[in-house]
Amino acid sequence: MTNTLPITLDNLFAMKRAGEKLAMLTCYDATFASAMDQAGVDIILVGDSLGMVVQGRTTTVGVSVEDVAYHTACVSRGLERAFLLADMPFGSFHNESTAMENAVQLLGAGGAMVKLEGAGPMIEIVSYMTSRGVPVCGHLGLTPQSVNQLGGFKVQARDEKGAQQLLLDAVALQQAGAQLLVVECIPATLGTEVSAAVDIPVIGIGAGAGCDGQVLVMHDMLGLGGRVPKFVANFMLDSSSIKGAFEAYVSAVREGRFPGSEHTY
Numbered sequence: 001m002t003n004t005l006p007i008t009l010d011n012l013f014a015m016k017r018a019g020e021k022l023a024m025l026t027c028y029d030a031t032f033a034s035a036m037d038q039a040g041v042d043i044i045l046v047g048d049s050l051g052m053v054v055q056g057r058t059t060t061v062g063v064s065v066e067d068v069a070y071h072t073a074c075v076s077r078g079l080e081r082a083f084l085l086a087d088m089p090f091g092s093f094h095n096e097s098t099a100m101e102n103a104v105q106l107l108g109a110g111g112a113m114v115k116l117e118g119a120g121p122m123i124e125i126v127s128y129m130t131s132r133g134v135p136v137c138g139h140l141g142l143t144p145q146s147v148n149q150l151g152g153f154k155v156q157a158r159d160e161k162g163a164q165q166l167l168l169d170a171v172a173l174q175q176a177g178a179q180l181l182v183v184e185c186i187p188a189t190l191g192t193e194v195s196a197a198v199d200i201p202v203i204g205i206g207a208g209a210g211c212d213g214q215v216l217v218m219h220d221m222l223g224l225g226g227r228v229p230k231f232v233a234n235f236m237l238d239s240s241s242i243k244g245a246f247e248a249y250v251s252a253v254r255e256g257r258f259p260g261s262e263h264t265y
């Protein structure tokens, strides 16, 4: 996709159907957003990872809707083309009316879609939101907002039971109206299966090369993270500029060179 018209959901679905890989990154301000946009990044996520990489927290728990809305507004001012996702922070979508109210705030700040973690009781909330016009992206596998329940940042769905449940959850989210799905830290074989099981684009982070697209946290792929997970590659190593690193990431994702087997579980 080389034109500069804003990317729509239809474009993302068409790219999945055509087997074109989607390149997504997290971002938190207008300057980096503009560089990513010009580098051809398709989807930009204002992740609640901002709690860790911007605010210096040890987890994403504690990030507020106002925090995400502020950064979403900043990022949206830097974009002409990329599709903008805004993360719903921990505790901001635990019932239908709260979820709706907070999603409206994030869409009002410039997001084209909101992302929320989990399945189970979240399926009904997703259904409530999508049937009222809120575009939703699901997030399964390692859901960082539940890190205290999961006992750390660990690979998920390694056994057959966990894998089957994740597949069922992906289908349930799609049926509830979700139009995009992030899967984090799961075996590569499962990432491929999930992508084949649903029609919506599936974006992996530590989920193997078989997903429809890839996402990384910006600071990690620029080599700024401290202790980074196995699934991260540092795109600054062979680039002379930050924009060059974004371009290298987009090419590596598009051409199927990232992630390599060394980045997968």
Ligand code: KIV
Binding pocket: 026, 045, 046, 047, 048, 049, 050, 087, 182, 184, 205, 215, 217
């Ligand atoms: O908050 C975030 O940055 C995320 C990505 C890790 C997908 O949810």
